[in-house]
Amino acid sequence: MQWYYAINGQRQGPVNQAEFERLVNAGTITPDTLVWRKPMLGWQTLAQVLAADPTAVVLTVSDVPPLLQASVGVGGDGGTEARTGVNIMDARPVVYGGFWRRTAAWLLDAVIVWFAAQIPIGIVGTIFFHDTMAMMEKLKGHPLTPEQAMAMMPFFGVIVLLFVLIGFVYDCFFLQKYAATPGKLAFGLAVCRTDGSRLTLGRIIGRFFAMRLNNLTLGLSYLAVAFDDEKRGVHDYVCDTRVVRTQR
Numbered sequence: 001m002q003w004y005y006a007i008n009g010q011r012q013g014p015v016n017q018a019e020f021e022r023l024v025n026a027g028t029i030t031p032d033t034l035v036w037r038k039p040m041l042g043w044q045t046l047a048q049v050l051a052a053d054p055t056a057v058v059l060t061v062s063d064v065p066p067l068l069q070a071s072v073g074v075g076g077d078g079g080t081e082a083r084t085g086v087n088i089m090d091a092r093p094v095v096y097g098g099f100w101r102r103t104a105a106w107l108l109d110a111v112i113v114w115f116a117a118q119i120p121i122g123i124v125g126t127i128f129f130h131d132t133m134a135m136m137e138k139l140k141g142h143p144l145t146p147e148q149a150m151a152m153m154p155f156f157g158v159i160v161l162l163f164v165l166i167g168f169v170y171d172c173f174f175l176q177k178y179a180a181t182p183g184k185l186a187f188g189l190a191v192c193r194t195d196g197s198r199l200t201l202g203r204i205i206g207r208f209f210a211m212r213l214n215n216l217t218l219g220l221s222y223l224a225v226a227f228d229d230e231k232r233g234v235h236d237y238v239c240d241t242r243v244v245r246t247q248r
Contacts, residue, residue: 006034006043021058041179042196042244052195096231097189097243099223109170109183117166121159129155168208175204180246190246203239210235 002014005023015023023029024046031047040049049056097105125133132155135148144152174181179198180190191199191207199207214221214234221234230242 001037004036005029024057024059039198040196041190041192041198044196048195052197095245097184097187097245098231099226101187101189101245102225102231102233102243103222105181105183105187105189107183108186109181112182113163113167113170116170117159117163120162120166124158124162125155129158164212168205171208172201172204175199175207176201184243188246189243191241191243194240194242199241203241207235207239207241210238213238 001017003017003020004011004013005015005020006012007028020029020035029035029046031045031050033046034043035046035049036043046057050059132152136152139148171181174185175191176199178185178190179192184190193199193203211233224237225231225233230236232242236242
């Protein structure tokens with residue numbers, strides 16, 4: 001395990017676990033010192049690291065203060081953005097992803113998933129819903145009758161299911177591997193826990209389905225991102241996640 005730490009704004013390290021603990025117990029690294037190691041997404045004070053995981057460092061001192069309050073500042077992503085902690089490899093404050101940046105990332109992901117779904121939809125439609133697809137072809141530019149709409153409902157249900165399944169695999173793969181979907185990567189965003197650590201697979205799955213709850217409000221609950229100090233959506237509240245900017 002390799003650790004980095006910051007002294008007077010300068011990054012130090014890497015040092016191994018034993019050397020890191022020696023520096024902590026010698027007082028070189030204090031509870032207020034910013035530290036980082038994999039898989040943390042952002043730098044944190046030693047006090048914050050120990051608050052999240054008391055076993056991270058073997059201490060012979062007992063004066064570690066409680067978790068420090070996050071500082072809040074103003075960003076420029078189409079509005080205010082809260083800042084807290086520091087970025088992964090420097091001492092700049094971390095900036096939460098703002099509403100418009102997150103919206104653009106979501107739209108890009110939606111387009112990618114839409115294109116990715118076309119091939120399996122075409123295959124399933126050709127094999128299992130040949131008559132329905134032929135009917136849809138004939139009806140181009142013409143209004144549907146209620147009977148025709150009812151006949152197409154099973155195929156439409158399968159289409160929705162395929163979109164959900166492909167989106168599920170998409171989120172699970174990219175968030176677990178890169179801590180961000182392609183849309184978020186394109187706009188310099190990443191998803192993490194409050195303490196800066198990566199999401200577990202279980203939390204990624206929970207977040208995916210929590211996002212589907214936004215559909216019950218016709219997407220209006222996404223607006224919480226625009227007004228929350230830490231730019232959290234309802235699904236971020238439910239799953240204790242944050243979306244942070246990795247590029248500024």
